[in-house]
Amino acid sequence: MNTRLLMTLRANVSAPQIIGGVPHGTRRTVPLNGGDFDGPRLRGIVVPEGSADWLLQRADGVLELDLRVTLLTHDGALISMRSFGLRHGPPDVMAAIARGEKVDPATYYFRTTPRFETAHPAYSFLNRIVAVASGDRRAEGPIYTIDEVL
Amino acid sequence: MNTRPLMLLRLTTAATQEIGLTPRGALFIFPIVGGSFEGERLRGKVLPGGGDCVTATRDGAYELDLRATLETDDGALIHLTFSGVRDDVNRYFRTLPRFETAAPAYDFLNRLLAVGIGEIRDGGPIHIIEELL
Numbered sequence: 001m002n003t004r005l006l007m008t009l010r011a012n013v014s015a016p017q018i019i020g021g022v023p024h025g026t027r028r029t030v031p032l033n034g035g036d037f038d039g040p041r042l043r044g045i046v047v048p049e050g051s052a053d054w055l056l057q058r059a060d061g062v063l064e065l066d067l068r069v070t071l072l073t074h075d076g077a078l079i080s081m082r083s084f085g086l087r088h089g090p091p092d093v094m095a096a097i098a099r100g101e102k103v104d105p106a107t108y109y110f111r112t113t114p115r116f117e118t119a120h121p122a123y124s125f126l127n128r129i130v131a132v133a134s135g136d137r138r139a140e141g142p143i144y145t146i147d148e149v150l
Numbered sequence: 151m152n153t154r155p156l157m158l159l160r161l162t163t164a165a166t167q168e169i170g171l172t173p174r175g176a177l178f179i180f181p182i183v184g185g186s187f188e189g190e191r192l193r194g195k196v197l198p199g200g201g202d203c204v205t206a207t208r209d210g211a212y213e214l215d216l217r218a219t220l221e222t223d224d225g226a227l228i229h230l231t232f233s234g235v236r237d238d239v240n241r242y243f244r245t246l247p248r249f250e251t252a253a254p255a256y257d258f259l260n261r262l263l264a265v266g267i268g269e270i271r272d273g274g275p276i277h278i279i280e281e282l283l
Contacts, residue, residue, distance in 0.1 A: 001153050001265050001280050062261055084248075086263055111151075111263045111282045113246045115233070128211045128237050130244045132151055132265060132282055147151060149244050149265055 003147035006131055007039030011046055011069065013053070013141040025064075026057040035141065037071060042123060044073040061094075063087040065112060077120035083133065083144075085112030100139035110135035114146055153280035156264055157189035160276050161196060161218070175213075176206040182218050185274070192256060194222035204236075211237040214245060226253030232266060243268030247279055 012034045019027035030053040035046030047070040054066040065085040072078055088094070089108025096103050112133040116126035133146040162184040169177040185196030200218030207213055214234040221227055234245030245266035249259035266277040 001267060003151060060257075060260065084246075084263075086261065088261055109261070113263055113265075115246075124209065127207070127209060128235055128240065128242065130235055130246055130265070132263070134151055 002150040003132065004150055005039060006146045006148045007037045007042060009035065009037040009046075009069075009071075009133075009144040009146055011035040011051075011053075011067075011141040011144070016055075022056075024056055025059060028055045028057075029053075030055060032069065032141070035069075039146075042073050042079075044071055044077075046070070047072050047078075061088055061091075067112065073120075073123065075122070077118060077123050079116055079118040079120075079123060079126060081114055081116050083112040083114035085110065085133070085135065087111075087135065087137070097137050102138065105134065105136040110137060110142070112144065114144075152283040153265070154283055155189060156262075156279045156281045157187045157192060158276060158278055159185065159187045159196070159266070160271075160274060161185040161202075162274050163202075174205055175208065178204045178206070180204060182216075185218075187220055189279075191258075192222050192228075194220055194226075197221055200230075210239060211235055211242075216245075222253075222256065224255070226251060226256050228253070228256060228259060234266065234268070236268065243270070243275075245277060245279075247277075 011032050014031045014033045017029040032051040033048050051069040056064040067083045069081045087110040093107050114131040114133055118126055130149045131146050133144040136143045161182055164181045164183045167179040180202040182200035183198045197219040202216040205213045216232050218230045220230055229250040232245040232247040236243045247264045247266050251259055263282045264279050266279045268275055268277050
């Protein structure tokens with residue numbers, strides 16, 4: 001697989017809505033209150049309205065993430081991003097993350113697979129690519145390094 | 151991002167069902183009748199009964215939505231799904247496979263994400279699937 005850097009995306013999160021135990025696991029919804037993205041071909045901000053991460057903690061210790069974000073480029077294009085991901089690691093590492101500590105992202109698995117939709121001609125290439133991302137969960141929110149799969 | 155080879159997947163399909171132009175686009179169903187997969191950690195066959203729901207998008211590419219059941223040579227069943235893009239103009243055929251299994255020997259599949267590099271071959275499409283490390 002060959003890749004090319006697409007962007008670094010930083011999402012700022014608000015307090016989660018703890019839905020609780022549901023048939024598939026433990027559900028929580030995490031609203032985004034802002035953020036930004038920057039890359040060789042695009043940059044801008046996270047639009048908080050309509051952006052959140054729908055999380056499901058599975059019984060096997062794996063967290064499933066279903067992130068939907070609206071991005072606004074510096075030149076006014078709206079991009080809808082959707083990204084499914086998995087996060088898991090040793091219990092003590094995951095507990096440190098939950099406490100808001102700064103944890104080396106190499107010590108846990110946090111990978112997502114973004115897809116994009118836009119109507120803006122300058123960014124239409126995003127509609128036809130798949131991407132992969134590596135996450136770094138900081139206290140303020142995750143930082144994603146997103147690569148286009150070539 | 152580092153990757154590790156997971157499998158080479160070959161799919162055999164039956165005649166395409168052309169649903170036609172629906173509100174979401176031109177829809178084609180590719181029924182899966184068989185196939186095989188092989189890799190260092192697992193190998194076996196593709197069971198009949200899955201399919202790929204392919205929607206032709208307005209910009210000339212295809213959105214893929216595949217489900218299939220894999221059976222390993224030691225009898226484990228694995229549920230495979232993938233979404234993806236096929237853009238023949240730009241020679242881009244890439245998928246995002248996901249796996250679910252109850253077999254303990256293959257539980258690692260439940261915990262990884264992967265990328266598939268697709269190629270069109272005469273006998274049907276093949277996918278070189280790599281685990282995201």
